[in-house]
Amino acid sequence: MVDFARVQKELQECNRDFEVSGIRVVPNGEANLAHLLGTIPGPLGTPYEGGTFKIDITLPDGYPFEPPKMRFATKVWHPNISSQSGAICLDILKDQWSPALTLKTALLSVQALLSAPEPDDPQDAVVAQQYLRDYQTFVGTARYWTEAFAMISSLGVEEKVQKLVEMGFPEALVRSTLESVGGDENLALEKLCST
Amino acid sequence: MEDDYYLSGGSEEEDDYYPSDREAESLDGLENEESDAQWATSKAPSSKVITKESLLAAQREDLRRVMELLSVREHHARTLLIHYRWDVEKLIAVYVEKGKSCMFSEAGVSVIELVDLDPPESSSTLMCNICMDDVLAKDVTKMDCGHCFCNNCWTEHFVVKINEGQSKRIRCMAHKCNAICDEGIIRKLVSVRHPDLAEKFDRFLLESYIEDNKMVKWCPSIPHCGNAIRVENDEFCEVECSCGLQFCFSCLSEAHSPCSCLMWELWTKKCRDESETVNWITVHTKPCPKCHKPVEKNGGCNLVSCICGQAFCWLCGGATGRDHTWSHIANHSCGRYKEDGEKKAERAKRDLYRYMHYHNRYKAHTDSFKQESRLRETIKEKVSHLEARDSKLRDFSWITNGLCRLFRSRRALSYSYPFAFYMFGEDLFKDEMTKKESEIKQHLFEDQQQQLESNVEKLSKFLEEPFDEYSEEQIMQIRMQVINLSVITDSLCKKMYECIENDLLGSLQYTIHIIAPYQSKGIAKAEELTWSAQANSNNKCQKISNQATGDLIEIGKASASGTSDESTQLSRKRPRKGSSAGSMFDLNLPAEVHQPNT
Numbered sequence: 001m002v003d004f005a006r007v008q009k010e011l012q013e014c015n016r017d018f019e020v021s022g023i024r025v026v027p028n029g030e031a032n033l034a035h036l037l038g039t040i041p042g043p044l045g046t047p048y049e050g051g052t053f054k055i056d057i058t059l060p061d062g063y064p065f066e067p068p069k070m071r072f073a074t075k076v077w078h079p080n081i082s083s084q085s086g087a088i089c090l091d092i093l094k095d096q097w098s099p100a101l102t103l104k105t106a107l108l109s110v111q112a113l114l115s116a117p118e119p120d121d122p123q124d125a126v127v128a129q130q131y132l133r134d135y136q137t138f139v140g141t142a143r144y145w146t147e148a149f150a151m152i153s154s155l156g157v158e159e160k161v162q163k164l165v166e167m168g169f170p171e172a173l174v175r176s177t178l179e180s181v182g183g184d185e186n187l188a189l190e191k192l193c194s195t
Numbered sequence: 196m197e198d199d200y201y202l203s204g205g206s207e208e209e210d211d212y213y214p215s216d217r218e219a220e221s222l223d224g225l226e227n228e229e230s231d232a233q234w235a236t237s238k239a240p241s242s243k244v245i246t247k248e249s250l251l252a253a254q255r256e257d258l259r260r261v262m263e264l265l266s267v268r269e270h271h272a273r274t275l276l277i278h279y280r281w282d283v284e285k286l287i288a289v290y291v292e293k294g295k296s297c298m299f300s301e302a303g304v305s306v307i308e309l310v311d312l313d314p315p316e317s318s319s320t321l322m323c324n325i326c327m328d329d330v331l332a333k334d335v336t337k338m339d340c341g342h343c344f345c346n347n348c349w350t351e352h353f354v355v356k357i358n359e360g361q362s363k364r365i366r367c368m369a370h371k372c373n374a375i376c377d378e379g380i381i382r383k384l385v386s387v388r389h390p391d392l393a394e395k396f397d398r399f400l401l402e403s404y405i406e407d408n409k410m411v412k413w414c415p416s417i418p419h420c421g422n423a424i425r426v427e428n429d430e431f432c433e434v435e436c437s438c439g440l441q442f443c444f445s446c447l448s449e450a451h452s453p454c455s456c457l458m459w460e461l462w463t464k465k466c467r468d469e470s471e472t473v474n475w476i477t478v479h480t481k482p483c484p485k486c487h488k489p490v491e492k493n494g495g496c497n498l499v500s501c502i503c504g505q506a507f508c509w510l511c512g513g514a515t516g517r518d519h520t521w522s523h524i525a526n527h528s529c530g531r532y533k534e535d536g537e538k539k540a541e542r543a544k545r546d547l548y549r550y551m552h553y554h555n556r557y558k559a560h561t562d563s564f565k566q567e568s569r570l571r572e573t574i575k576e577k578v579s580h581l582e583a584r585d586s587k588l589r590d591f592s593w594i595t596n597g598l599c600r601l602f603r604s605r606r607a608l609s610y611s612y613p614f615a616f617y618m619f620g621e622d623l624f625k626d627e628m629t630k631k632e633s634e635i636k637q638h639l640f641e642d643q644q645q646q647l648e649s650n651v652e653k654l655s656k657f658l659e660e661p662f663d664e665y666s667e668e669q670i671m672q673i674r675m676q677v678i679n680l681s682v683i684t685d686s687l688c689k690k691m692y693e694c695i696e697n698d699l700l701g702s703l704q705y706t707i708h709i710i711a712p713y714q715s716k717g718i719a720k721a722e723e724l725t726w727s728a729q730a731n732s733n734n735k736c737q738k739i740s741n742q743a744t745g746d747l748i749e750i751g752k753a754s755a756s757g758t759s760d761e762s763t764q765l766s767r768k769r770p771r772k773g774s775s776a777g778s779m780f781d782l783n784l785p786a787e788v789h790q791p792n793t
Contacts, residue, residue: 009327064325065348065355098370099325099352105370 002063007033007103014104023107025057026180034059037073037181038107042150043115047142048076051150054184055110056086057103067097068106077138077145079119079128088113089123160185164192242434242444242721245411245423249723253411253425254404257283265295271304271339273400274375277363278302281408303366303375305340323348325368336384340374342367350384357385357392362399363407415447416440424721431709435720443711450718453607453695454614455708461622462613466554475547479540483507484514498524553616560609563655567601570658574598580663581670588667597658597677603717604651604684611644611691618699627703636699643694647687654680685715 011033014025028037036057042048054073060066070093072086080089092101092109122128131138157178163185164174169192181187245253260283261272278301279286289298299305320329323345330345337343348368353376356365365381367374378400386393405411411425420438433450435441442449446456454462480489485505492499497509498519506517511529518525578591617623619637628636654677662673692713700708 003326006325006327062351062355065351092370098366098372099348099368100370 002034002059002061004033006064007059010102010104021108023104025103028056036103038103040107040111042146043111046115047139048114048146048150051146053150055107064099067093068103070106070110075145075149077127077142078114079117079122079124079131080113082124083127087123089121164188242424242426242432242719244437244721244723245425247421250401250404254401257281261286265290270378273378274304275302277403277407281404300373303364303373305374336380338367338374338376338380340367340372342369342372344368346384350388353381353385354389354392357396362396363403412444412447414438414440415442431711433711433718435718437721437723441718451610452711453692454610455710457708458614458617461617465550475543479544481509481512484512550616553612557609557612560605564602564605564609567605567655570598574658577663586667588670593674593678597654597681599717600681600684601651601654601658604647604688607688607691607713608648608651614695615640615644623706624703627705640694640699643687643691647684647691650680650684650687654684689713689715
């Protein structure tokens with residue numbers, strides 16, 4: 001069984017210094033802490049700057065003795081991340097995992113991966129080829145993908161609430177749902193529809 | 196098995212009859228089992244049988260060497276040895292070259308003696324960084340690397356790793372800590388909650404000695420006899436397990452010297468496929484358009500008729516009428532004769548004949564070898580007849596010796612044919628030798644081989660004679676012949692091997708083919724590990740502990756310094772070792788030698 005006591009502590013710990021790290025982990029779905037949603041800000045000085053990337057986290061039964069399964073839920077253009085599935089190629093999520101690592105440290109490593117791609121050990125061969133042969137185009141595509149998929153839409157929170165309320169959802173529920181998914185309009189809508 | 200014959204035939208008069216000037220040394224071993232044993236340990240690349248029981252001792256031998264050399268504890272020695280694949284020489288070389296600390300960190304050994312200045316009160320609590328809970332100080336364990344976590348978390352970690360099959364290298368839980376965990380602690384913690392898993396862990400560690408060690412391999416017997424064989428200095432050799440199976444240590448298939456492993460692999464595959472026959476049939480025959488049987492053209496014009504009566508054109512395979520001239524079939528036309536088809540046909544035919552030549556001879560010798568195994572029985576009978584006769588001839592060891600020589604030479608002879616097939620064929624060494632060179636070498640080799648072959652046949656002939664019905668004088672004649680031929684075939688075998696090793700394979704530049712060396716005494720039987728072979732039936736345990744004093748003392752130390760279950764582990768196993776020592780000893784001796792002793 002997953003050590004939920006530890007996961008609970010990890011979440012508290014992580015969200016406490018959200019201001020500093022910009023990294024957040026929230027439960028994804030009801031009550032079950034085995035499915036989580038992490039968000040990381042795109043590192044400054046990279047084509048990912050300004051984006052907020054969502055990462056789908058599944059904890060295996062053996063967590064923390066087995067590594068958590070992480071996958072990008074936001075589309076991202078990066079040599080070590082599949083542009084199709086969001087699968088991440090990162091050693092600490094595989095054989096280099098240590099039980100002493102936490103979700104927060106793992107997400108920090110993912111964030112570090114965004115600023116330091118390793119095209120020689122690619123997850124996505126197409127992206128890696130482009131990175132090595134035509135770096136300028138790579139930066140352009142990565143930037144474009146960030147703007148298209150990872151920017152919280154330019155609308156302010158009030159406008160989003162407004163929009164969702166107009167669709168017929170009660171305002172209080174809209175607000176709490178938006179909060180829980182980190183302000184993403186589409187995710188909030190999805191969640192509202194599924195409840 | 197063959198050794199039985201040598202061992203049982205002891206004689207004092209032997210020297211008078213053997214030509215003393217040549218091959219005298221090869222006959223030493225024939226006299227009695229002591230000299231045979233000496234020979235096995237001193238000359239041949241000796242090999243040892245490791246049984247389930249002696250595996251622990253075999254491992255311990257190497258562990259002890261490393262423990263003494265580096266003055267480290269047992270689990271550190273094991274970690275180092277697993278890292279260096281149980282190659283003690285390599286380990287020592289790295290130690291000399293890179294130094295202790297570098298070697299230790301590479302292998303994941305940390306021997307920093309952490310002195311706890313103030314051991315925490317057993318009532319105080321610590322925070323475990325894994326479960327993030329406060330735990331009592333008595334419930335935490337600190338590894339050699341200094342990292343300290345609670346016992347529950349350690350246990351979970353070990354369980355996951357053992358189940359993942361990583362027992363041999365379980366790392367510390369701390370991030371980026373390369374240290375390998377203390378096996379004693381693992382065993383202790385895991386056995387509390389999962390005793391079966393702790394056993395599995397022990398087995399993995401024990402079997403690592405076989406799995407990770409290039410000088411040790413499982414005996415390939417089916418069903419498996421449970422033994423492994425350790426060779427001492429040369430991987431390219433043929434061995435006999437105590438279960439009786441003889442095999443090539445390097446490729447684990449049947450003993451095939453003087454064929455190299457690659458040649459043997461190709462040969463068995465070829466024999467299995469019968470590819471040449473199929474080739475020949477496809478090129479030389481055409482299916483009858485009516486009954487579809489393959490039809491070979493045995494001459495004449497291109498109008499062929501099948502035994503079913505159907506006539507057809509050889510060129511295109513189509514059915515025709517019977518009306519034809521030498522060059523033309525009535526109402527049939529199918530173009531010109533194709534030249535490359537002819538070339539292909541010739542080549543396939545030549546290759547097939549070549550293969551058949553070698554295969555027939557290989558097969559003939561293998562078959563004679565099988566038939567001659569029956570000779571063993573008849574020879575035994577003949578010897579007992581002779582012994583029953585009241586004559587002054589008392590010693591008949593020359594018969595059994597001659598028989599063994601026959602078997603051995605047959606063996607070498609039969610495998611020399613597939614060797615020649617590849618050595619002088621185009622498959623392997625086309626780029627290594629010109630056609631001319633290859634031809635010269637082939638003649639050289641064939642001279643040796645044929646000489647050996649004719650002498651082997653002679654020897655076979657004499658041994659098959661019904662000499663038990665002969666007069667004493669005639670027997671003496673045969674005896675001289677058999678002894679002479681035995682010596683001659685042995686030296687011819689040796690020469691053939693020399694020719695192969697030096698002139699043929701030795702002169703190759705690009706490829707390396709190593710063959711198991713010629714063993715005049717036949718394939719050496721692997722010995723039991725000496726620790727058990729020396730054990731006497733009275734007060735066995737005493738003896739074992741005497742021999743292995745260093746061993747036991749070290750274990751004592753180790754257990755004193757923390758791994759207390761280590762000693763219980765041993766004491767649980769030792770009585771088994773001891774009691775089986777006697778019976779393992781038996782396996783090494785042929786029954787007839789051993790029985791009088793017990």
